[in-house]
Amino acid sequence: MTRTAQRTPLIELTGAGKRYGNVRALEGVSLQVHAGEITCVLGDNGAGKSTLIKIVAGLHQHDEGVLRIDGEETRLAGPRDALDRGIATVHQDLAVVPLMPVWRNFFLGSEPRKGAGPFKRLDVDLMRRTTREALARMGIDLRDVDQPIGTLSGGERQCVAIARAVHFGAKVLVLDEPTAALGVKQSGVVLKYVAAARDEGLGVVLITHNPHHAHLVGDRFVLLRRGTMAGSHNRDEITLEELTRQMAGGSDLDALRHELRRA
Amino acid sequence: MSALTDTADERLLETSSLRRLLARPELGSVVGALAVFAFFAFVADSFLRTSSLSTVLYASSTIGIMAVPVALLMIGGEFDLSAGVLVTSSALISSMFSYQMTANVWVGVGVSLLATLAIGAFNGFVLTRTRLPSFIVTLGTFLMLTGMNLGFTKLIDGTVSTKTIADMEGFPTAHDVFASTLTIGGVAVKVTVLWWIGLVALASWILLRTRTGNWIFAVGGNQDAARAVGVPVDATRIGLYTGVAFGAWISGQHLLFSYDVVQSGEGVGNELIYIIAAVIGGCLITGGHGSAVGSAVGALIFGMTSKGIVFAEWNPDWFKFFLGAMLLLATLLNTWVRKRAEATT
Numbered sequence: 105m106t107r108t109a110q111r112t113p114l115i116e117l118t119g120a121g122k123r124y125g126n127v128r129a130l131e132g133v134s135l136q137v138h139a140g141e142i143t144c145v146l147g148d149n150g151a152g153k154s155t156l157i158k159i160v161a162g163l164h165q166h167d168e169g170v171l172r173i174d175g176e177e178t179r180l181a182g183p184r185d186a187l188d189r190g191i192a193t194v195h196q197d198l199a200v201v202p203l204m205p206v207w208r209n210f211f212l213g214s215e216p217r218k219g220a221g222p223f224k225r226l227d228v229d230l231m232r233r234t235t236r237e238a239l240a241r242m243g244i245d246l247r248d249v250d251q252p253i254g255t256l257s258g259g260e261r262q263c264v265a266i267a268r269a270v271h272f273g274a275k276v277l278v279l280d281e282p283t284a285a286l287g288v289k290q291s292g293v294v295l296k297y298v299a300a301a302r303d304e305g306l307g308v309v310l311i312t313h314n315p316h317h318a319h320l321v322g323d324r325f326v327l328l329r330r331g332t333m334a335g336s337h338n339r340d341e342i343t344l345e346e347l348t349r350q351m352a353g354g355s356d357l358d359a360l361r362h363e364l365r366r367a
Numbered sequence: 368m369s370a371l372t373d374t375a376d377e378r379l380l381e382t383s384s385l386r387r388l389l390a391r392p393e394l395g396s397v398v399g400a401l402a403v404f405a406f407f408a409f410v411a412d413s414f415l416r417t418s419s420l421s422t423v424l425y426a427s428s429t430i431g432i433m434a435v436p437v438a439l440l441m442i443g444g445e446f447d448l449s450a451g452v453l454v455t456s457s458a459l460i461s462s463m464f465s466y467q468m469t470a471n472v473w474v475g476v477g478v479s480l481l482a483t484l485a486i487g488a489f490n491g492f493v494l495t496r497t498r499l500p501s502f503i504v505t506l507g508t509f510l511m512l513t514g515m516n517l518g519f520t521k522l523i524d525g526t527v528s529t530k531t532i533a534d535m536e537g538f539p540t541a542h543d544v545f546a547s548t549l550t551i552g553g554v555a556v557k558v559t560v561l562w563w564i565g566l567v568a569l570a571s572w573i574l575l576r577t578r579t580g581n582w583i584f585a586v587g588g589n590q591d592a593a594r595a596v597g598v599p600v601d602a603t604r605i606g607l608y609t610g611v612a613f614g615a616w617i618s619g620q621h622l623l624f625s626y627d628v629v630q631s632g633e634g635v636g637n638e639l640i641y642i643i644a645a646v647i648g649g650c651l652i653t654g655g656h657g658s659a660v661g662s663a664v665g666a667l668i669f670g671m672t673s674k675g676i677v678f679a680e681w682n683p684d685w686f687k688f689f690l691g692a693m694l695l696l697a698t699l700l701n702t703w704v705r706k707r708a709e710a711t712t
Contacts, residue, residue, distance in 0.1 A: 184597045199595040201588035203655045204581075212585050213596035215578040225576045 202254025427670025444654025457619025487612025587654030
């Protein structure tokens with residue numbers, strides 16, 4: 105709390121809730137995202153992680169509570185609105201078009217053009233060069249920006265998506281389970297780029313169910329359970345063991361251990 | 368990741384040019400076209416005469432003009448089963464409007480353009496609004512247009528064909544634009560060949576060098592991803608259907624001005640030939656991959672086969688068999704080539 109208490113958070117959710125019909129998906133969740141910090145959202149399947157990021161990414165609107173962006177109370181009209189306010193989301197199912205080259209994917213939706221009138225065309229050289237440079241700046245050395253992005257590994261694709269968000273001037277980067285489908289080594293690489301994005305001054309929201317990954321890079325931790333907030337801690341307030349225990353279900357885990365114990 | 372960066376450069380030098388060639392969507396069709404050409408040059412003596420080749424080119428162009436926008440639509444991930452009869456509708460509107468209003472035929476041509484584009488946009492609009500599969504939506508418009516073509520023609524003209532407009536004002540110039548024969552270097556070339564080449568060039572430019580082209584690939588390749596980064600997915604789709612309608616308008620006017628009259632039952636079944644040309648040319652049936660040049664090569668294969676069988680003095684009934692075999696082979700080849708090109712190393 106000490107170094108960030110005076111600053112206005114980039115994003116601040118207070119008591120946010122969301123219902124789908126008669127299902128209460130989220131209730132009373134509060135969250136702060138500061139520039140140059142990583143806020144981890146942890147929770148089991150069905151804990152409300154996806155609903156939470158959909159609110160932040162502009163895909164859904166919250167029914168209760170307050171969303172502040174740069175201290176200003178607001179509602180997001182849609183994903184484009186979120187992007188325009190500097191909130192870039194990298195979804196779990198990766199928003200890339202597998203058959204398209206890396207450079208076309210990199211600029212998709214924000215293509216630079218040159219020329220006038222009917223001869224207005226993509227600035228292909230600039231796109232290729234910028235893609236290569238933006239990736240290099242994040243420490244990603246790609247053999248060929250012309251290869252279809254589907255030929256990259258899951259980890260590489262995550263890294264391209266992160267580099268893309270950084271390049272387009274995102275202030276907040278929302279990552280949905282970036283390491284969920286990855287091996288140990290690839291997860292490490294992705295976490296390195298998450299840290300690189302933080303060092304560029306971005307506020308990062310990292311959604312994960314892996315407390316080890318969260319504790320490696322996180323500055324603050326929000327724990328969700330069954331749609332409600334089960335805990336909110338700063339890095340210096342919680343150890344990895346405690347985080348793992350809470351994440352695993354705390355007392356539920358003790359009960360499970362008891363149940364599974366050999367007779 | 369680290370392994371990639373360490374060995375990146377050597378690997379790039381070794382495989383890049385070959386890989387890039389294999390990744391071209393039209394490669395398979397070019398190989399196929401050469402094979403078909405060699406085959407008919409061998410079995411049919413008259414195939415290599417310039418007059419035969421201009422016949423082949425003409426047949427290819429009539430299919431090719433529609434195969435280009437249909438290919439774009441397929442790259443965008445959709446079908447249009449109404450494309451064949453829309454050509455006839457476009458010709459009918461043009462002819463009947465001019466005749467009934469005793470107007471200059473160019474007025475009819477203009478009205479037809481607007482009406483045809485509107486039908487194309489309607490396809491796209493219904494598709495994006497209802498989110499039904501394009502197969503169903505355009506099957507619906509296909510049936511409706513087939514019925515309307517016959518119904519309106521019988522209602523207005525009393526028969527299944529329109530009245531001749533050959534003696535009407537503006538016919539000669541319209542004939543020049545849509546159905547004339549030019550002599551280029553001693554070879555008779557139908558004007559449709561020029562329309563065809565023009566459309567291929569325009570479509571290639573759009574696909575490879577404009578923002579719209581990027582969106583077409585993205586919409587067909589992964590529409591959720593495209594939407595998430597702010598691509599106007601629905602507008603792109605509606606635009607693609609309007610593009611097909613534009614092709615149908617050119618084809619329709621050609622049909623009208625080369626025969627003066629239009630048979631209202633024509634066009635049924637052609638929609639599949641356009642799709643076949645696009646698929647032979649390397650368009651992926653699931654969208655996201657393909658090229659305009661490929662669709663042109665596909666149309667050329669169609670033209671060579673349909674006319675080559677005649678020059679070889681075979682029973683033309685065999686044509687469909689050849690076309691079917693070609694489609695299977697081309698699709699297999701394309702799939703194989705694409706797997707090669709995309710194989711993760």
